[in-house]
Amino acid sequence: MKEFKYTIKDELGIHARPAGLLVKLATPFQSKITVDTGAKAADAKKIMALMGAGAKKGTVVTCRAEGPDEAEAVTALKKFFEENL
Numbered sequence: 001m002k003e004f005k006y007t008i009k010d011e012l013g014i015h016a017r018p019a020g021l022l023v024k025l026a027t028p029f030q031s032k033i034t035v036d037t038g039a040k041a042a043d044a045k046k047i048m049a050l051m052g053a054g055a056k057k058g059t060v061v062t063c064r065a066e067g068p069d070e071a072e073a074v075t076a077l078k079k080f081f082e083e084n085l
Contacts, residue, residue, distance in 0.1 A: 002074040003064040006081045013056035016047075018084045023047045025080050031067025033077070038062075044077075 010018065014035070026033045026044040033044035037059055042049035044063070055061050063081070065073035 001064055001066040002070045003062055004074060004078055005060055005062050006078070006085070008055050008057055008059045008061060008085050010085045011057055013059065014050055014053065014085065016051065019047050019050040021084060022050060022077075022080060025076060026073070029065070029067070029069050029073040029076075031065040031070045031073045033063070033065045033073055036062040036064065 008014065014022070022044055023046065034041050035044050035050060035053060035055070036042075037053050037055050040053045042053040044050065063074070063077050065077070067073075
């Protein structure tokens with residue numbers, strides 16, 4: 001399992017646009033990918049779960065990938081979070 005922490009900087013947090021883009025990024029990976037806010041853990045391949053996690057500006061999220069391509073998934077997710085959230 002690989003993971004990293006990230007503090008949400010987007011004023012609106014994880015809302016519809018970045019959640020949709022995140023799902024598109026996460027879906028091709030075989031690994032199980034989760035975004036954990038501390039209060040809720042969401043499957044990164046499900047848009048409603050991501051939006052329902054309630055990650056607002058300032059929330060520290062832990063992104064985890066577990067599976068055969070976890071290293072590649074974490075690298076891609078880290079880049080996505082830095083550019084979009």
